[in-house]
Amino acid sequence: QQQVKQSPQSLIVQKGGISIINCAYENTAFDYFPWYQQFPGKGPALLIAIRPDVSEKKEGRFTISFNKSAKQFSLHIMDSQPGDSATYFCAARIVNTGTASKLTFGTGTRLQVTL
Amino acid sequence: KAGVTQTPRYLIKTRGQQVTLSCSPISGHRSVSWYQQTPGQGLQFLFEYFSETQRNKGNFPGRFSGRQFSNSRSEMNVSTLELGDSALYLCASSLGGSGLGYTFGSGTRLTVV
Numbered sequence: 001q002q003q004v005k006q007s008p009q010s011l012i013v014q015k016g017g018i019s020i021i022n023c024a025y026e027n028t029a030f031d032y033f034p035w036y037q038q039f040p041g042k043g044p045a046l047l048i049a050i051r052p053d054v055s056e057k058k059e060g061r062f063t064i065s066f067n068k069s070a071k072q073f074s075l076h077i078m079d080s081q082p083g084d085s086a087t088y089f090c091a092a093r094i095v096n097t098g099t100a101s102k103l104t105f106g107t108g109t110r111l112q113v114t115l
Numbered sequence: 116k117a118g119v120t121q122t123p124r125y126l127i128k129t130r131g132q133q134v135t136l137s138c139s140p141i142s143g144h145r146s147v148s149w150y151q152q153t154p155g156q157g158l159q160f161l162f163e164y165f166s167e168t169q170r171n172k173g174n175f176p177g178r179f180s181g182r183q184f185s186n187s188r189s190e191m192n193v194s195t196l197e198l199g200d201s202a203l204y205l206c207a208s209s210l211g212g213s214g215l216g217y218t219f220g221s222g223t224r225l226t227v228v
Binding site for chain 1: 119148150157158160163171173205207212213214215216217218219220221222
C-alpha cells in the first residue's frame with residue numbers, strides 16, 4: 001500500500017526557474033517529512049526535512065511547504081540550476097512502537113534543469 | 116569523516132544462489148537500515164538494526180535477513196535468489212535511527228541472472 005504519493009514523475013525546468021514537487025500522505029501518524037536528492041550511481045542524500053508543527057522551512061534555495069490539514073507537502077527549488085538535475089524523493093516517518101520506525105518513500109521525481 | 120561504505124558495489128549472481136552484502140556505517144552511528152531500490156517499487160524498507168538488535172522489519176520474505184556486529188557494521192543476506200531480487204540495495208546509518216538523519220551509502224547493485 002503506497003502511503004506517500006509523489007508527483008510529478010518527471011519535471012523539466014529552465015535554468016533560473018522554480019521547480020515544484022508535491023507529495024501527499026494518508027496516515028496522520030507520520031511525524032517527520034524529509035526530502036532526499038539522488039544522483040545517478042549514488043545513494044539518496046538528505047536535503048531538507050520538516051516536522052508537522054511547522055508550515056514552512058527554508059534552507060538556501062530549497063523550501064518545504066507543509067499543509068497539515070490537506071496532508072500535503074511540497075519541495076520548492078528556487079533559481080533552479082543544471083546541477084540540481086537529479087531524482088528527488090519525499091519521505092515520511094512513522095513510529096510503530098517505542099523507537100521502532102521507518103521511512104516510507106515516495107516514488108521519486110526526475111528533475112532536469114535545462115540551460 | 117568517512118561516509119557509509121557498502122561493498123561490493125556490483126554483484127552478479129545466479130538464481131538459487133545466496134549473497135551477502137556489507138555496510139560500514141559512519142563512525143559513531145549505531146543504527147543501520149537497509150532499503151531495496153527498484154524502478155518499479157522505489158525504495159522499500161527491509162530492516163533496521165540498532166546496537167546489534169533488529170528493531171524493525173519490512174514486508175520482505177524470510178529469504179532476506181540481516182545482522183549487526185558490535186562495531187555497528189551490518190550485513191544483509193539473501194538466500195535462494197530470484198530474478199526479482201535484482202535491485203540496488205542501500206544501507207543508511209544514523210546516530211539513533213528511527214528514520215532521522217539518515218546518511219545513505221552508494222549501494223550495492225545486485226543482478227540476478
